[in-house]
Amino acid sequence: MSSKKKILIADDEPDILEILQFNLAAEGFEVFTAKNGDEAIIKATSESPDLIILDIMMPGKNGIDVCKHLRAIPQFSNTLIIFLTAINNDLSEVKGLESGADDYLNKPIRPKVLLSKVNALFRRIVKTEEDVLQIGNLQIDREKYNVRLNNEDILLARKEFELLSLLASKPGKVFLRNEILHQVWGTDVIVGDRTIDVHIRKIRQKLNLDCITTVKGVGYKFEL
Amino acid sequence: MSSKKKILIADDEPDILEILQFNLAAEGFEVFTAKNGDEAIIKATSESPDLIILDIMMPGKNGIDVCKHLRAIPQFSNTLIIFLTAINNDLSEVKGLESGADDYLNKPIRPKVLLSKVNALFRRIVKTEEDVLQIGNLQIDREKYNVRLNNEDILLARKEFELLSLLASKPGKVFLRNEILHQVWGTDVIVGDRTIDVHIRKIRQKLNLDCITTVKGVGYKFEL
DNA sequence: ATTTGTCTTAACAATTTGATAATATTAATA
DNA sequence: TATTAATATTATCAAATTGTTAAGACAAAT
Secondary structure, rough: OOOOOOOEOOOHHHHHHHHHHHHHOOOOOOOEEEHHHHHHHHHHHHHOOOOEEEEOOOOOHOOOOOOHHHHHOOOOOOOOOEEEOOOOHHHHHHHHHHHOEEEEEEOOOHHHHHHHHHHHOOOOOOOOHHOEEOOOOEEEEEEOOEEEEOEEEEOOOOOHHHHHHHHHHOOOOEEHHHHHHHHHHOOOOOHHHHHHHHHHHHHHHHHHOOEEEOOOOEEEEEEE | OOOOOEEEEEEHHHHHHHHHHHHHHOOEEEEEEEEEEHHHHHHHHHOOOEEEEOOOOOOOOOHHHHHHHHHHHHHHHOOEEEEEEOOHHHHHHHHHHHHHOOOEOOOOOOOHHHHHHHHHHHHHHHHHOOOOEEEEOEEEEEOOOOOOOOOEEEEOOHHHHHHHHHHHHHOEEEEEEEHHHHHHHHHOOOOOOOHHHHHHHHHHHOOOOOEEEEEOEEEEEEEO
């Protein structure tokens, strides 16, 4: 999967903050916290989270204020916002959603419900992501499955693409031949010794660029 | 806003149905109703609603079943679904959201909360909704179901249209054959290996334009 | 009932790919 | 430098993948 989703949590109660952080981090999200509304705005601006969870009742700027403030900034017009509230009545819920939030969650927090909501919201948004490697003037787009060098498309066959994609994923790192076999061919496929070489050759030929270095007796590495 | 949003409500209690219908219609939505799960599926198919509100507890097919059934059909992969439930416990909520719903609502119904949730969901979706794709001199109108090239209408059969529409939704992106099968044919439909090819061929033939590229071993992509 | 058009499949052709073998080249080391 | 191990190069071939055409099942329209 691409990069980790960032989630910002703002609540003045340390316990709640901790519970949320623990559960979301365990699910693989990158979590940031804020102890009040103003801090939330600052961290939101600096971290550009994908989702912001706001407690409504906070000293100073409350959650609704923060939400309105953020929604007025283009950077956050598409950010997911969830309210956290103990006030379980019509009024606050309505106010929350009308101020531009995507959902709200009642306290006490039920971790499973929280995670489900978060995932449900992300499922809807996730679609607009990109997965491109950019190394110098070389661009490898894993989604579009193409390689561009100096704004010119280069057609690589599947194995060639996967091999280059692997090497370029960690420029400078030397990949052992075994490692390459496992990653590109799989653990149970057996191919001859020269197979990798031939593919490397084709890549070098097609790219016409000195970017794959042979490390004799060890493997190959990609560099600039 | 474009045209009226369509909402389908499925509940076995006539009272609830009426309350919901009244409130949503008053807000300007076009409302359809169903008295059970099977009717819901039928009406969903014929009306293509933008939002479906499903009672979880219904005789016969319950809401979760209906949701799963619908989500497996490409037509409904992006339709909003909200559950309606009196069961106020973790388990049912989690199950609901995991079966692909976007939100849930606890009974008793509080009209204002309902409307806020509905509006919050629509607000988020509206942005990704583009019924007319324009790529170069090619125009794909998903609502009218037609394709124009150089101001000339081109008649595509439904599967052809959906396939082209999918590929053109992300120009440059390579769609894996599997991905295409899921999106166009649905997750549980099984068709032979050559079916996609044949449809691709027909599109190429009818458009008479070099815009669909084969990426051998991977899939197809659309490009100007 | 007949026509029309859509969707799928089967059969075969055409193409591309990936692996190998054979040979050449390179780099390290005795 | 001669030797050797490792890699590079090239051509070739079988397998995998896709293209094409025609035909039949089915549904919708006439």
